[in-house]
Amino acid sequence: MTERGATHPHFAAAAPERRWTKSLGELKSTLRQEAFAARGRWVWYVLPHGAFVAMRVNPETMRKELRIGRRTHPPLGAPPVDEQARAKWALELKTFRSYLGAESWRLVEDNYQSAVLVEAARPEPQAPPSCARCGRPAEAGPYKEQLCNACALELGRAESSARSGT
Ligand SMILES: [Zn+2]
Secondary structure, three states: OOOOOOOOHHHHHOOHHHEOOOOHHHHHHHHHHHHHHOOOOOEEEEOOOOEEEEEEEOOOOOOEEEEEEEOOOOOOOOOOOOHHHHHHHHHHHHHHHHHOOOOOOEEEEEOOOEEEEEOOOOOOOOOOOEOOOOOOEOEOOOOOOOEOHHHHHHHHHHHHHHHHHO
16 A cells, blocks of 8 residues: 555656656647557556556547556455445546546446556547528428529428419
């Protein structure tokens, strides 16, 4: 156990340039910038309380991936830790997701001491509907076809004159 205020042994053991001493907000922008510059390789830091945070841009999907973890007991592969430790981990994960802007990212792996998250796919931009007759921007109306205001007005007139003509 580390005493309150004491640095975690994993933090102390890390190379100085891998130790993160600034805010989590700054970690977010630094990781993103460095991950883009690293062209697919992982960039990572160790935080004073012993957590590892790594990011890369997957070269195939071009989506960012985030790895958050700590090396604690039990070692990797051991059965899940107790309820209290799981709750603590869940809170830590939530905190990192929030500070690193990864709340909407998909959790693809979580073994209660490390987790992998993948950036959510951006929704395809929806093309605005266009008028079936003239191609200008249309609004959803009462007709089967999507029509712009001008064409809808014209259709309405044609229909009413057709009705009055019979
Ligand atoms: Zn039209």
